[in-house]
Structure formats: C-alpha cells, structure tokens
Amino acid sequence: MTVESEAVLRPLPLGDEVSEAFWDAAKAGRLDIQRCRACRRWNHAPSLACPTCGSEDLGYETVSGKGSLFTWCVLKEAPAPGFRDMLPLIVAIVELAEQPHLLLSTNIVGAREEELRLGMPLEVTFERVTEDCALPQFRPAREAA
Ligand SMILES: [Zn+2]
Numbered sequence: 001m002t003v004e005s006e007a008v009l010r011p012l013p014l015g016d017e018v019s020e021a022f023w024d025a026a027k028a029g030r031l032d033i034q035r036c037r038a039c040r041r042w043n044h045a046p047s048l049a050c051p052t053c054g055s056e057d058l059g060y061e062t063v064s065g066k067g068s069l070f071t072w073c074v075l076k077e078a079p080a081p082g083f084r085d086m087l088p089l090i091v092a093i094v095e096l097a098e099q100p101h102l103l104l105s106t107n108i109v110g111a112r113e114e115e116l117r118l119g120m121p122l123e124v125t126f127e128r129v130t131e132d133c134a135l136p137q138f139r140p141a142r143e144a145a
Pocket of ligand 1: 036037038039040041050051052053054055
C-alpha cells in the first residue's frame, strides 16, 4: 500500500457527459468554456441545452482566462483534511471577460485576503492536484506588458 499524498484528501471533480471537456482542457492547461453554436452565448456551468435559446448544439471554446472578482468568501477552517495547508482558503466567483455574468466558482490563489477588491482583474492559473486532475484557479492579473 502506498502512502496517499495530502492532495488526494481533497475532493476531486468528477467530470460527466457535459463537463468532461472542461476538465480535459484544464488538464491540458486551457480554460475551455461551453458555447452555444446557435446563438454564440457562453454557458457555465455546462448544460445539455443552451439556457438562452434551447439549442442542444453546444461545443467548447478556449477563453482568454481573464476575468474579474465577482464575489468571494474566506474559509478559516479546512472543509476537508487536504485543505489544511491552504488556509485561509479563498473561495470565489469570477466573472469571465468574455460575457457579462459568465460566472465560474473557483479559488483565488497568490493573494492575501486584504488585497481582494470587488472587480479586481484576475487571470486563470492551473493547479495540478493529481496526475489526472488540474483545477482552474485564479490569481491577481499581472500588469499588462
Ligand atoms: Zn444558444
């Protein structure tokens, strides 16, 4: 029997029919979001039919990875043992740059609680949790060159 790493003590996402492409892209270091081929609206969380026009012709496209902080909360106690070394854990909703109210729940990394501001610019970064799983997370956007 092998010693389990801390990482596996965190619950891992389980892809399903509609979200599998999202997790596969994350594993490859891309943020891919579901998009309706009929009306071109972005859609997250992914669904079987477009919430705007009802079309079932949905695909995935890579987004910029830019967004802004929509809201957040800070966890001071670990929700599972694997989160202990991540405290305080910033759980956030990020509004992606591609479309108003295109919201994604995630964690903020690389920022202290006191630095957080509504609407602050963020960018995606990927945390490789296991060999088969990477989580899209967000950090403060670096200054544009
Ligand atoms: Zn649509």
